[in-house]
Amino acid sequence: MSEVHWGLLVAAYLFLAGAGAGALFISGALVLSEKVAHAHHWSTAKFSAIAGLLLLMLGTGMIVFDLTSFQYGIFNGDMSKLLRFYRLFMTFEPSSMMSIGTWLLTLAIIFALLFCFSFKRHDQETFTSRGYALINLILAVCVASYTALLIGDIKHNIVWSNSILVVIFLVSAISSGAAVVLIVKTWLKQSDPHHHFAKADSMVMLIELFVLGIFVYVIANVSKFYGLDNLLGMATSAGKIWWLGAVVVGLLLPLLLNLTSIMGRVGVSHAKEYGIAALTLVGAFCLRYSVLLAGQSY
């Protein structure tokens, strides 16, 4: 029996839901802004919305995979256990953040789907899905916050029950959403000679670095208060993943790459863009994974 009840799959869930929400958020923002009138922004918004939708669905899949009844169903060929997750949809438990999240994700997926379809029905000139965009924007913020609130609702957990996590996960969701959008843009072969994206991205990363710093400070203090080794210290596996994965790979390296582009006033190569995006996404995953582990390691 492992004492880590929530591991890789839940981290993947939190990450995918966050990235998906981030992508939808950016897509919605593009639609709400006037920029969508430009063809390349329109297709960016469109494909980002599709990517966001897929990520949300994939994330939901992850959480289903993580359910022990689902795994039991697979290993024992028990269909009733395999499909047991339908129980989530048979009730609404307002006291359970997971129940709230289930319905929230369901709504988010439905509206993302509608949003995506709205791109199909219209071309960029006649595009009028501002309503859907707004709903998606709001739901994206809710979903991203929810990924933090899900673990934040564990009141006695000295790592998780920390309100700054909501901000961290939200910012991280936007930056990983941005990474998704960047991949979409790069894939669409849209260049961004004015570094608008890189600048905006760097800004989000700097904000993220700042809130992460606060979190590290709080956890170090809390650990000390309870007489524990620093839960995010390098001696722990959570700490290693945090510092190397979330901070160095996920923030410092992309920042460095962005800054060199901005400072050097050179166009960002596609390879570099893919690289930045990949690093950001790895970092966002590591962030969630290390927080999950740290909260289960004492």
Next chain:
Amino acid sequence: MDRRDFLKAGSVAAVMTTGTLGAKAATKASTSDAEISRYAPTSLTPEYYFDQDKQLVENPEQRFAFSKCFGCFNVCGARVSIDNKTDKVLRAVGNPYTLTNNAGQPFTMETPPKEAMLQLSAVSGLSQSNRATLCGRGNAVPDAFEDKHRITRCLKRVGKRGENRWQSISYEQLLKEVIEGGDLFGEGKVEGLRTIHDNPALANPRYPDFGPVKNQLLVSTSSEQGARADFLHRFVKESWGTPNIGNKDSYCGHQQVAGCALGCFDAVDEMALPQVDYEETKFAIFIGTNPGLSGNGLNVGSRRLAKARSDRPDFKYVVIDPILRSLTSEVDNSQGEWLPIVSGGDTALMFAMMQYIINHDRYRRAYLEAPSQACADAIGEINYTNATYLVVKEPGHPLFNQFLTAEACGVGEAEIKMVIDKATGQLVTGESEQPAELFYKGKLAIGNGVELQVETAFSLLKHRVNETSMRQLSERCGISVAKIEELAKEFTSHGRSVAIETNTGCNASDGGQFAFAMIMLATLVGAHNAKGGMMHMGGVGYAAMYDIYDGPLYNLMDFEHASLTGFNAERSGDYELSHEYQQKLAKGLDPYPADQPWNNTFVQDNSGELLVAHANKNPFQFKAWITWATNPIYGCSGLQDQVEDSIKDPKQLGLIIALDPYINETNVFADYIVPDSLQYEQWANSRMWGSEFVGDVACVPVVTSRNVKTAQGQEVNMEQFLIDISKAIGLPGFGEKAFKDVEGRDLPIHEPADFYVPLFANIAHTGSVLPSPTEEDIAFTSVDRVLPLFKARLKPEEVGPTAYMLTRGGRYERVDERYEGEFFNPMMRMDTQFQVYNESLARVKDSYSGEFNDGQPVYDVDRFWDGSAVRALWKVNEYPFNLSTFKLHLRSPYSVALPRITALGETNYIHLHEDDAAKFDIKDGDRAQVLSPKGKYIEGIVQADKTVARNTIVVGMGYGHWCFGASDLEVDGQVIPGIPSRGTGVCPNPFNIVDPSRKGASLYRDKTFGSTARHGVPVAIRKV
């Protein structure tokens, strides 16, 4: 001295426990079965429940039965629930009628079983303090039946001995091969049991006093198996006729039982093992035992301790042991204390306490001054001692070191001893009703003008305990002088209401002397048989109290017994009666030392020493070996490498037959395995160790054995095998005319029931005849399933009382009044003359030196058989530690086969004090090797903290198996893989020392009794 003389049959007290039961009734309606199946999908369904009217409603899919627990050797009563469909025991708990499961208040025999279950239930609203429990091992036993390594077929060896490869053969083929012999393994001709038995020649003409060839059958077993062991002994001694039957007691801790008896009886071959009277004692010392964790069972021992320490503020206890264990809880830190003692330092502590008590006159003077029962009665004591008896100290006098007798003084018989009257100073007989002089030493005119140097036993004791200084004694045991004085003061501050108890944990070469000294401590304060003092009647069963094999209905021993001649091969008896001694005298040689040690105190029946004799071919090697439910190669300290080669070699030992459900480290060498039944499948009747009152657990097989059947359809087990080989060879006591009833009619034994049914009838009709049970009792306890077996063998009027016993899982004599004044009532007393000087011991010679033993406890360094000091050979600088071992409370000889037990601890540890460990650069959690002077080592994980005595290394037992399912087993070419969790940890026995002063193979011995010793021996440690 026979303790039966001091006891009389008690009767079952007629206290019906009915009356109103308070509290609210449980209602089945409140929670539906459907709900339960959702909330507790993997839980058992109870075997019964109580409805709104508190009526017991049985579960038709299950049945209920009483049985015996065999999770260890404490033999507690069990109640089990059995699934009717699978015939599987689902769960086992304690039997509320038995005495080991309940502190104070077992249910009366009159309580109907359903009523008993009601009283144990929640709806009764009764106090939960009377629950009937089993310990962790007992609860885990139901898993044993499905064990993949359990043997259920008859097996014959394939390949060499010990390879653990087998083929299954029919029972009939097995019988034929072991009886008739032949070239069974392509290794040459093997003598069958028939040839061995029928050969009248001497086993070894050089040693004619060791009997004929049939003595070359060795049988090994373990004790505490009650009637089943009696069945085996009946076969070995009375039917076959070999003295060579070994058991485990003498390598377990027998010398302490024998040593205690030295202080209780004028004999050297008695047994005593007093218990603390938890209910009333003010101060109890547990030395070399943790209450309930070794010996006297957990269900009663720790339960009563727990009750005493939480209910009685005037109760205090000290556990003196090299290692802290689970029963000195921090919650009771004002009442209980653990005191670390250096392994092997126990006698030193006893002497130090005695020194303080005697020198400070803190002993119970009036009690000790009483020379006779009459005097004791007059001064309000229940027993007396021989403290005032005069010992002749005149060298050369025939009574030298014996008591001065009335005969020698010309005033009476030799049995009457002499004392000095306290008031007049006159020499009078020990029958005097007046107090006698406790301290006298000097020349004494005994009449006829003869003057003799004499000294009272007590004066000698005072001298003895002052031979070594308090400081030296303190150093030896590692307990400060101040603490020793504190202990001695406390022990002498509560009158007779103090007690000291031991159990197999003081197993150095002076274990017998330690126990003698320990009893002496209790004698000093008159605690024997006293309320709050020493309870001597623990664990007495019907077999010990009554002749249950000899009437009142059936005389199971009434047949022509086989002749039994010769000493046993481990030389139990008087060396001076031996052929060797006579030959040496005839040749004008010094008869001392003897060639090999003799047991001229206690008959050890030591499986280990019998195998050592075999390995040494002295007096002879065994031709056949039957081993049943025992494992000396794993369990006997030092044995393995001494004897294994001589066991493995078919040329040295022709035939090995194991009767066992498991292949263990010993019977893995067998040629044939006869599967034995597991508990719950067995007939059983036994005393209950740790029980205060007379009582036996008795049960029939409650589930069908998984074992194969004979061609006649009988279950194969130990009994059936012995019956069938006896019938084939024509041994008396089995077959058609196996025994008689009281009218003299011959009765047969063809299967186990033929033996146990009349035995049970005897017990049920001993003393007062039990009543008959109701139909409801019989049906509820599943006795109806076996009733036909009883009806077929008993007279109609005998069936009822016998069945009554089974509906209660045994027979128990309840005692309603434990005490009589300041003492136990007569039924619970062992009234005897307590021995300050044991004359019998002073008449026994050491087989090495030829010198007489001392009549009083001796404090000495550890010595080998030849008298040389152990530490002179293995010096402290080379081997700085003393070894100690202990019984882990979840581990027993069988519990390694229980997955719920192995799951509770991956490994045992090498325990030592952190400061000692630091000297060798070892920390808690490191791996280290413990090195024995024998050149062997054990390697394991170190636990180094403050919970171990200094200079001591402690290793728990029950781990480190290499058989018993730990290794692969091959049957008919199919490999059953070993289970890794069974082989973890270390076993400290094989690596332990033997006695280099003996010739050839040997074991390290207790100086007084010859039992195998394992504690206080030199070891070293090395970090890996």
Next chain:
Amino acid sequence: MLDRRRTLKLLAGGAIATTGMMFIPADPVIADIRRQGKKRLAMVIDLGRCNGCKACVVSCGIENGNLPDEHRTQVPQHSVDLNGKQYVFNLPLLCNNCDKPSCVSVCPTGATFKREQDGIVVVDSQLCIGCNYCIQACPYDGVRFTHSATGTVDKCNFCIQRTSRGLLPACVETCTGGARVFGDINDPESEVSRLIRQHRPLVLQAGKQTSPNVFYIGLTQDESNRANSINSPQTWQR
């Protein structure tokens, strides 16, 4: 399993305290429960009578069909130094069947809930999806776990199959020291009520505000504040 660091943390006094902690007696909890006036099943464990024998652990596993290494109850043991003397500390752990359970509110399917009629917190194995949220929410580490035979969450439910049928929980029935006592805390005549009156026991981690229904006699305030785990390594082999 024999991870030294964890051993040290969980056993050698390094286990974490929940807060700075002032004295929190169990009285308010009991008063709260009593105020409801309903049947409330509870267990009182007298640590002075616990001898660490683990009969409860084994009987629980047999009764409830758990694998040998899956435990609804466990008795972590370790040594304690009191004024230079060494003692042992045996602490039976099980689900506290709290009055304000933190596991119940987080359950997304309503599978785990507190029963009205007796206060037992149950898991409905037909509703549980195995999200482990309740395991995360429970401050008593290890009392909830995924049963390997069902894939759903399992825990001590005071042997509901027995206690709703007029019988005692398996662990209580076989407690060799008589340390575990079970009954209705709202029945003033019950043995648990009597013990609570006499001894004023403590609960574990009162600071978590879950109002446990398992009460400990002989527990010190400091010990009650520690977060012990049912899954502590079993290194006390004595």
